[in-house]
Amino acid sequence: MTIKGKAYIMGAYEHPTRLAKDKSVAQLHAECALGALADAGLSKEDVDGYFCAGDAPGLGPLAMADYMNLKLRHLDSTDMGGCSYIAHVAHAAQAIAMGKCRVALITLAGRPRSEGHSGAVPRMRGADAPDTQWEFPLGVATINAYAMCAARHMYQYGTTSEQLAWVKVAASHHAQHNPHAMLRDVVTVEDVVKSPLIATPLHRLDCCVVSDGGGALVVVAPEIAKSLKRPRVKVLGAGESMKGQMGGEVDLTYSAGVRSGPAAFAEAGVKPADIKYASIYDSFTITVVIQIEDLGFCEKGQGGRFVADGNLISGVGKLPFNTDGGGLCNNHPANRGGITKVIEAVRQLRGEAHPAVQVKNCDLALAHGTGGLLGSRHGAATLIMERE
Amino acid sequence: MADRKIPAPGVNPETEPFWTAAREGRFLVKGCASCGKNHWYPRAICPFCFSDRTEWRPASGRGVIYSLSVMKRAPEPYVMAYVTLEEGPTMMTNIVDCDFDALKIGQKVKLVFKPTEGDGPPFPMFTPA
Numbered sequence: 001m002t003i004k005g006k007a008y009i010m011g012a013y014e015h016p017t018r019l020a021k022d023k024s025v026a027q028l029h030a031e032c033a034l035g036a037l038a039d040a041g042l043s044k045e046d047v048d049g050y051f052c053a054g055d056a057p058g059l060g061p062l063a064m065a066d067y068m069n070l071k072l073r074h075l076d077s078t079d080m081g082g083c084s085y086i087a088h089v090a091h092a093a094q095a096i097a098m099g100k101c102r103v104a105l106i107t108l109a110g111r112p113r114s115e116g117h118s119g120a121v122p123r124m125r126g127a128d129a130p131d132t133q134w135e136f137p138l139g140v141a142t143i144n145a146y147a148m149c150a151a152r153h154m155y156q157y158g159t160t161s162e163q164l165a166w167v168k169v170a171a172s173h174h175a176q177h178n179p180h181a182m183l184r185d186v187v188t189v190e191d192v193v194k195s196p197l198i199a200t201p202l203h204r205l206d207c208c209v210v211s212d213g214g215g216a217l218v219v220v221a222p223e224i225a226k227s228l229k230r231p232r233v234k235v236l237g238a239g240e241s242m243k244g245q246m247g248g249e250v251d252l253t254y255s256a257g258v259r260s261g262p263a264a265f266a267e268a269g270v271k272p273a274d275i276k277y278a279s280i281y282d283s284f285t286i287t288v289v290i291q292i293e294d295l296g297f298c299e300k301g302q303g304g305r306f307v308a309d310g311n312l313i314s315g316v317g318k319l320p321f322n323t324d325g326g327g328l329c330n331n332h333p334a335n336r337g338g339i340t341k342v343i344e345a346v347r348q349l350r351g352e353a354h355p356a357v358q359v360k361n362c363d364l365a366l367a368h369g370t371g372g373l374l375g376s377r378h379g380a381a382t383l384i385m386e387r388e
Numbered sequence: 389m390a391d392r393k394i395p396a397p398g399v400n401p402e403t404e405p406f407w408t409a410a411r412e413g414r415f416l417v418k419g420c421a422s423c424g425k426n427h428w429y430p431r432a433i434c435p436f437c438f439s440d441r442t443e444w445r446p447a448s449g450r451g452v453i454y455s456l457s458v459m460k461r462a463p464e465p466y467v468m469a470y471v472t473l474e475e476g477p478t479m480m481t482n483i484v485d486c487d488f489d490a491l492k493i494g495q496k497v498k499l500v501f502k503p504t505e506g507d508g509p510p511f512p513m514f515t516p517a
């Protein structure tokens with residue numbers, strides 16, 4: 001059994017807002033759903049499968065499905081943090097392949113910017129979670145959990161702050177062309193390493209933006225895809241996994257991408273060198289370096305050298321990444337960047353990215369994400385897509 | 389520098405012996421009578437062999453810093469860290485009572501219990517040895 005060729009992404013929509021003080025979270029979800037269905041040329045009545053994660057208000061998928069008055073025969077609220085929506089595409093493809101639904105809608109939305117949430121403040125992730133009593137009192141926040149990974153990667157492999165900075169520099173080169181991006185100024189390595197230290201060794205410009213907004217995707221069965229007018233983006237392969245502290249055998253230098261990546265490549269029947277464009281979750285610059293290694297774009301420990309000197313810049317480097325400006329410059333709605341990773345990959349495969357960043361002959365793309373905290377426990381999801 | 393207020397840990401029946409010992413100044417880890425390995429954080433079921441024959445074992449409180457991050461953007465800066473214990477497991481903790489900017493990965497550290505808010509049990513943290 002495989003999902004290869006069993007489903008197509010036919011609708012993709014990124015909400016243009018980055019500050020939504022005048023909207024509710026449910027409204028943002030529904031506006032995203034409307035946008036993605038319109039993009040596909042489908043209506044709400046066509047939807048028979050719905051996917052969302054922890055950003056959706058209410059109990060699992062129930063409240064949002066009821067708000068939108070969907071008539072469903074398949075529901076899935078798998079939550080592994082920011083990469084959930086990448087996994088949702090795979091789960092939708094599985095459900096479609098099994099005949100459980102034919103038109104799957106995936107939504108994400110949130111307004112952390114309006115609500116004043118920041119990755120520098122410790123967040124309680126469930127008072128009854130078994131790790132909470134051992135970790136929450138320590139002040140573990142999003143940024144210092146990732147920063148410990150960066151510190152260890154530097155110690156073990158000689159990765160430098162300047163190399164990490166190149167990830168942000170590349171994202172900013174792309175964001176200058178995106179009118180919706182929160183940060184459109186091109187920055188230099190020096191700008192990044194001279195920005196204030198937030199949690200050593202990460203600086204302010206090593207961090208993604210905090211933005212309101214959201215996105216949605218529509219994944220459909222092959223016969224429906226063929227009836228629609230939009231370019232067809234075929235699901236080729238996917239993988240998912242998680243990694244934690246392994247009972248105390250902690251290793252912060254790699255992610256669960258070491259499992260989700262190879263699984264996706266094996267199912268798709270392609271290799272890293274075949275990928276023309278990659279959306280790589282960029283919560284922080286270090287996230288990109290570790291994931292690129294784990295996906296096999298370079299050897300473990302060589303990620304810092306790989307991303308340096310513009311190697312991630314479209315039209316310049318070997319691996320064009322996050323051509324929308326990514327989470328680092330464009331958008332990180334609900335503090336969860338997975339859906340925007342798929343959306344920009346779809347734009348690239350359709351040839352609808354901004355002309356200044358559009359990858360030529362982009363027929364094979366990857367979207368990969370990390371959810372939760374790379375430094376304690378996280379999920380990973382990888383998706384490989386092809387233009388048909 | 390003012391110390392950061394440390395929230396009290398949410399003790400439950402599975403972990404109560406650890407925190408009771410902590411109140412007496414004793415630092416325990418959980419080990420497994422079946423596979424022999426120590427683990428962190430403490431669990432009733434061994435995360436390595438899934439045996440329920442786990443037991444509390446006294447630990448030395450000595451270790452080395454596996455990684456660390458100085459949280460600069462906080463009202464009172466603090467140090468998130470992982471420390472690898474002499475007994476094997478690597479645990480998430482804070483490094484306290486020292487010059488934060490001088491800390492290094494690989495540095496030897498020793499346990500200190502730090503008071504928590506309210507009537508909470510003291511929390512295991514580390515300081516340079």
Ligand SMILES: [Zn+2]
Pocket residue numbers: 420421422423424425434435436437438439
């Ligand atoms: Zn055992």
